[in-house]
Amino acid sequence: MEESFDIEIPNFILGKEIGRGGMARVFIGEQLEPKRPVAIKIVTPQGNDPKILEDLQKEGDTVAQFSHPNIVTVFSCGVIEQNYYLAMEILSGGDLKKKIEEGITELEAFNIMVDMAKALEHAHKRGTLHRDIKPENILFHEDGQAVLVDFGIAKAQNTVSEFTRVGAVVGTPHYMSPERALGKEIDERSDLYALGVVLYEMLIGKKVFEGSDTFAISYAHVHEPVPDLPEEKAKYQTLLNKLLAKNPDDRFQTATQLVAQLKKYLRRLKPITDTTHSFAPLPDLAAKKKSSPLPFIITGVIVVVAVLVGVWFMNQQAAIEINQTDLTTEQQIEMSDKLLAAESQFRLGNVAMAEQLYESVLVDYDCNNEEAGNRMKTINKAKLDQIMAACEP
Template sequence: MEGKQLGGRYEILHPLGEGGMAVVYKAKDHLLNRHVAIKVMNQKLHEGEPAIQRFIREAQTAGKFSHPNIVNVFDIGNENDLYYMVMELIEGPTLGKLIEERGPLPAKEAISIMMQICDGLAHAHKHEIIHRDIKPHNIMCTANGTYKITDFGISRLLSAATQYTKTGTVMGSVHYFSPEQACGQELNYSSDLYSLGIVLYELVTGDVPFDADQSVAIALKHLQEPVPDPRDKNQALPAALCDIIYKALEKKPEDRYQSAEELKQALQKALFAPAHALETPEENQCPTQTETAVTVETARSKPRKFFRFALLGTIPLVLILGFVFFNVSGEKAPKKQQTAQTDLPADTQPGDKQLQSTKPMTPSTEQAHHEDKNADKQEKDDNQLVPEPEREKTPSEEPSKEEPGSEEPDNGNPPPAQEPSPVTYIVIVDQFSDQANADNCVQSLKSKGIEASYYETSGDAGTVYVVSAGEFNDEQAANARAEDVRNAGYPNAKVSKKE
């Protein structure tokens, strides 16, 4: 096929990939001077007219879409019984290749990717289109980090019987079947959301939840077995994301999310939850049945623990108060008795004075006598409120010498320090010389759930369009938003103080 020209304008360059239904080539559109991708239908399927009609219908259906998270279809043609479809060229990896290379992705990155896919699915569902084959290999990643859904309607080319027996594409698809798809029931939009839940499970664990040697065994697991706990493969999985996975993978369609918008809202709530909700899984994991029982028992034991600690705290307090009381009483009683013997008041009887004077005083008694007199004198002075003599002032009490004539506050405390003015932090995504590029950047960020806008500024090179992703009073919040922008495919994002 290399070098072959289709439709008089598309030159086949080289193959990009091959599946059971078609081969995709890189081609040059000489009329518009751009590279495109051309999907050429497998000629073995030409024997069945319904297969050709479905291929044409797929191109017509995808051609109705105009969304940043869906691969655009530009043209369709038939040349010498060679049916082909001309599409937007995306040379980035598939999501499946990304999982193979990196393994489990961080929670924030996985949520950001899923929100983009939800946007694409919501657009398709509004056009009453069910994809039926959502899987990582049908999701492409562009150079700027935009994820796009491709291969709409491919699964419609396969009958229910061949879905379980054909190899290659079938084995890849059966891992993402919804229970109703596995048993051949009528599908609705929630079937795509179930498949998207499988993709999310694989994004955060690196593996699909149901696997077996045979396709039929995998389909039965979708129908009968509960979803394995994703924390068994990724202990850092946050509780919020764990809950989303379980709801998306409910067996009954009515128990799942009812629309792609609803699933996106749940993902967005988890993404913009407090940082600890996604970064400290030990405190936010989904509780198991045993953990719940322990929590209830702990709650019941709290009143008993309170009274136990109150009683243990009261006993030492009573002992301390008793010790202080008896020691104070014991110190005052000897003092009064000693004072009565050694320092009698002036109106004491003469006989008592003679008795006092005839009793010899030992050095220790004399020392105690003077100490008691001094103590009584100090107590008397305190009771008479005699003003204290002027004493030398400490440096903290002296008036400030920095500004003569300045008055100190009445309480002697230094004046309160002035609070610094609040700082505003702005997240700068990138700068563009072309307004259209700035607008594309803003639209791309908004499609990923990140609010953004741009403004004009003048410089040496002329007018520059600066794209920002919000202003914050908290530097930590600004850094978190910048990290989200970088994860969304804009590595130049940074935080600057607003002048």
């Protein structure tokens, strides 16, 4: 018989329980104004600790300010009768744990990685670590878009929280970075390590390190080398080694760098359109009948000049389109649309929106796009330098 849960939350109606774990329970519910279905997570701390409730409220408020397609949308949060509640969008596409059990393709895995890296990029830029990246916290919309949820033990950087001190030792040890397992201070690179563990699990179907208990698993994260991928997936070993480096300094330093690298792998996994070109052959001068040397010299000079001009033009085109040869027709159209939209936003004075669009062009499509690069140099040169540092030569 299902245990009842008697709590009244203003402007919400609590429905059927759909999951629970630790101190939390999740219900299907309804928001009355504006009227919409929601998922409601309720956390009941042991002993109804008011400090933990206060920290949860602060952290809920932080996540509620996020606005990103790959981070769960929070509609409301608060404390009611010694319980913390958080009302959020319903994600009906299941979680990554189930998808891994069913089996996913490499293309699906890298699409999910890009979605999650972008989510972390958004959170990290706002000074918030997730601290509990794992397949159970990656849910999906019906269309397959991945969404990061459960910032319940998230920590705003440069803040002290009793709850996050508890959070430092909770969570699944399978996804803990070496520095976290050792109880050291962590930063955004710890989240990226956990995402690397998720990548291994998506590619192989099992966790990177197993053990009989928490200590054994933590020891492996600190001391054991990264396992070798099977031959058919060895092309991802370099990426995995960098994500799972024991020393944070040897990993990707930011989610932005990771997004740029993942996009290169993703492009290689997608079908590429035929971009071969045919060129007319150069005149066969040897076949011409030799006569006066002067016409021959003049003709040779003309041909050489023509060839040099042609080579210069081709090099100029290559500088502009260096990465576009890897793009499908659809991707090239998408990139053009984003460039037009970015220019329009820039001229309207919406610099932040323009920056996001230009960044998307450089990271998602062509890191050498001249138009986007010139604008980014004006808007945010530091970000442009970071993108170019991660750009494939």
